[in-house]
Amino acid sequence: MKLWVVFWCTMRQMVNQVQSPKMFIQELDFYYGSVRALSSISIGILERQVTALIGPSGCGKTTFLRCLNRMNDTIPNTRLEGKVYLDGEDIYHPSVDVVDLRQRIGMVFQKPNPFPQSVFDNVAFGPRVLGLTREREELDAIVERSLQRAALWEEVKDHLNTDAMELSLGEQQRLCIARVLAVEPEVILMDEPTSALDPIATMQIEGLMRDLSERYTIVVVTHNMQQAARVSDKTGLFWLGELVEFNDTAMIFTRPKEQRTEAYITGRVG
Amino acid sequence: MSHSLWTTFDREFAQIQESLLQMGLMVDQAIALSLESLQNRDHALAKQVIDDDEEINAIRFKIEDACLALIATQQPAASDLRSVVAVITIVINMERMADHAAGIAKTVILMGDEPLLKPLIDIPRMVRLAQEMLGEVLQAFVDNDADTAQAIADRDDEMDHLYQAIFEELLEIMADKPDSIERATYLLWCAHNLERIGDRVTNIAERVIFVSTGDMRELNV
Numbered sequence: 001m002k003l004w005v006v007f008w009c010t011m012r013q014m015v016n017q018v019q020s021p022k023m024f025i026q027e028l029d030f031y032y033g034s035v036r037a038l039s040s041i042s043i044g045i046l047e048r049q050v051t052a053l054i055g056p057s058g059c060g061k062t063t064f065l066r067c068l069n070r071m072n073d074t075i076p077n078t079r080l081e082g083k084v085y086l087d088g089e090d091i092y093h094p095s096v097d098v099v100d101l102r103q104r105i106g107m108v109f110q111k112p113n114p115f116p117q118s119v120f121d122n123v124a125f126g127p128r129v130l131g132l133t134r135e136r137e138e139l140d141a142i143v144e145r146s147l148q149r150a151a152l153w154e155e156v157k158d159h160l161n162t163d164a165m166e167l168s169l170g171e172q173q174r175l176c177i178a179r180v181l182a183v184e185p186e187v188i189l190m191d192e193p194t195s196a197l198d199p200i201a202t203m204q205i206e207g208l209m210r211d212l213s214e215r216y217t218i219v220v221v222t223h224n225m226q227q228a229a230r231v232s233d234k235t236g237l238f239w240l241g242e243l244v245e246f247n248d249t250a251m252i253f254t255r256p257k258e259q260r261t262e263a264y265i266t267g268r269v270g
Numbered sequence: 271m272s273h274s275l276w277t278t279f280d281r282e283f284a285q286i287q288e289s290l291l292q293m294g295l296m297v298d299q300a301i302a303l304s305l306e307s308l309q310n311r312d313h314a315l316a317k318q319v320i321d322d323d324e325e326i327n328a329i330r331f332k333i334e335d336a337c338l339a340l341i342a343t344q345q346p347a348a349s350d351l352r353s354v355v356a357v358i359t360i361v362i363n364m365e366r367m368a369d370h371a372a373g374i375a376k377t378v379i380l381m382g383d384e385p386l387l388k389p390l391i392d393i394p395r396m397v398r399l400a401q402e403m404l405g406e407v408l409q410a411f412v413d414n415d416a417d418t419a420q421a422i423a424d425r426d427d428e429m430d431h432l433y434q435a436i437f438e439e440l441l442e443i444m445a446d447k448p449d450s451i452e453r454a455t456y457l458l459w460c461a462h463n464l465e466r467i468g469d470r471v472t473n474i475a476e477r478v479i480f481v482s483t484g485d486m487r488e489l490n491v
């Protein structure tokens with residue numbers, strides 16, 4: 001091997017090792033009333049990587065994801081212990097502006113949920129609400145860039161005034177992704193983003209996740225283990241509110257360390 | 271939580287394993303018959319060993335095909351994935367073992383009707399050892415037994431010693447009686463084929479350990 005290649009690889013490895021996580025979750029507990037849904041979750045989410053969370057139904061994946069942008073705040077009678085850091089700052093600190101936080105950490109849901117408005121207005125919604133711009137030209141540019149990044153531009157550029165509800169489900173989901181991108185988030189949370197989609201639309205969203213991870217940090221919850229294997233860099237397995245194993249995706253799917261991971265990903269859970 | 275669920279993967283993998291064991295028996299038979307053809311200078315039998323090799327090649331491809339289909343349809347992960355990939359490596363190694371048995375048979379034909387240079391003592395030992403090792407390593411695979419697989423690698427040392435002993439003995443004879451060189455070389459080829467069979471078994475043992483522990487390492491280096 002050429003010397004500079006060795007040098008470059010070594011440097012890269014060093015950079016990877018010292019890279020501090022974009023988000024860091026420390027000893028997180030979450031309660032619905034007196035029922036503990038998450039116990040002592042600690043995990044680092046690396047910048048510009050796709051982190052996949054898998055696990056049986058009811059194990060707390062969604063609850064965990066919603067803790068990451070304080071979506072659970074709105075549910076009465078819940079309690080959170082532990083810390084969630086974004087770029088080293090505690091997102092549950094009283095001084096944090098939640099609207100500001102949710103702009104930095106966007107969310108895409110299981111069912112595409114566009115507003116019953118035009119394609120353009122859907123994407124322009126966030127920038128308008130947040131007052132990101134008053135200039136029409138600038139707004140046009142934001143909408144176009146967001147649709148481009150969501151791989152939807154070519155399909156809709158000639159009908160930006162169409163009602164979003166007329167798009168196919170796969171297009172609607174990409175529109176929802178564009179809507180999140182329009183406010184320039186840093187982290188994108190996705191909760192089973194393809195479970196309502198057909199295989200082709202699923203593949204498109206998966207490809208999109210990969211592309212987006214060059215620019216954004218992505219955390220995706222999925223029931224589809226092959227999807228986790230295909231799209232993610234890191235995979236975490238949740239089980240009854242605990243994080244059983246968290247490792248490089250390739251390791252999880254070829255040589256998991258924990259018996260429960262092995263049982264889950266080989267489908268031998270009874 | 272129970273680990274006893276019988277998945278589609280399990281069902282199909284059980285069939286692949288059965289074919290694998292069947293192929294093991296065929297290879298075992300080829301090794302045994304190659305020795306018999308050598309001992310009895312039986313050209314017809316030697317030819318049969320060479321012809322039967324085709325069947326072994328065919329079953330290898332059949333098993334590989336089944337593994338590909340299993341990967342494509344069931345998308346196995348973790349130890350399931352390691353097992354399927356191991357089967358592919360195992361059948362490749364077993365097919366080569368059969369090639370070595372055929373190599374012995376070809377040598378028997380080349381030897382013509384010339385009398386053997388010396389009575390066969392260590393070569394039958396190597397054959398027995400090879401058969402035992404093959405049987406044990408396949409059992410270890412089925413049982414997912416890394417310890418037994420590790421022990422098999424040690425038995426390959428025995429194989430190497432036997433080969434070394436034959437090599438030295440034949441070298442002496444050749445130095446003594448230069449007109450024996452050709453016949454000595456034939457026997458050396460036979461022993462060499464058996465020594466290679468031992469190496470193939472060791473390759474399989476490495477796979478068994480990988481399936482069971484996730485450790486990829488070379489035994490007997």
Ligand SMILES: Nc1ncnc2c1ncn2[C@@H]1O[C@H](COP(=O)(O)OP(=O)(O)OP(=O)(O)O)[C@@H](O)[C@H]1O
Pocket residue numbers: 032037055056057058059060061062063064075
């Ligand atoms: N709003 C709520 N109030 C009370 N309990 C809840 C609430 N939401 C979730 N839970 C409970 O918390 C636990 C974790 O649920 P969560 O939705 O996080 O699981 P999940 O892993 O996302 O499951 P799924 O794969 O089915 O989406 C479950 O036992 C669930 O019943």
Ligand SMILES: [Mg+2]
Pocket residue numbers: 061062063191
């Ligand atoms: Mg959920």
